Amino acid sequence: MTDGAASDSPGGAAGDSPGGAARPAMKAEQILGLLPHRYPFLLIDRVLEVSEDKVVALKNVSFNEPFFQGHFPGVPVMPGVLQIEAMAQAGGILASQSVTFDPTTHVMLFMAIDAVKFRKAVVPGDQIIIEVVPLRKGKIFKMRGECKV
Template structure:
């Protein structure tokens, strides 16, 4: 869901998702009124958070499993042609638990904001 990372710092990542009219999810959401599903906005923010978490020392080879979300609010619809700016800042990273504050905006206007929690685990093959 992330097209490009445009900023990468120790605890903060900013990424872009270009929302195009040919996205598969628009076929059913909604055929006459295409709106990006909120859960996919949250997924894009979670993926952005994952990029930020993997920057931390000792997290190489780990993945973040979605563990919870607090205070999630949607303020604006996302439609074809919008460019989502995805921001994730790691608030806490202790042991196997991480928490990030995330925001999605379009043209500076808030789309979604939340705190997302992750459980970090080693990749098992």
């Protein structure tokens, strides 16, 4: 990911993918088939739009999230590193659309991050729209991600 920002902007609408044919939302079973993450570390609740050129995913932030117990008592805020992880998971879904990928024999790894900015605290009751686009594809992908609250 090259950028991760929480902002007040509304989420993108399904079907406005700049390239590649957008496919309908992914069901939970499909997400679980692509990502190795499970509760409590699976941070994608739904995929609203996916193509080879863009993924739009959703995370509903509940008061029951385990990280709110200690971050911070009385003033719950979603840790920024988990917002970054949500973008990385969305990026894994995006990359799986572009390459032949067998999740039973391969694992996608997050390798680097540049220029992260957090513009707004994410709190219980928020809904995060996660948008990720590829900047470079191949054996190693480079992507740009943004979280919108």
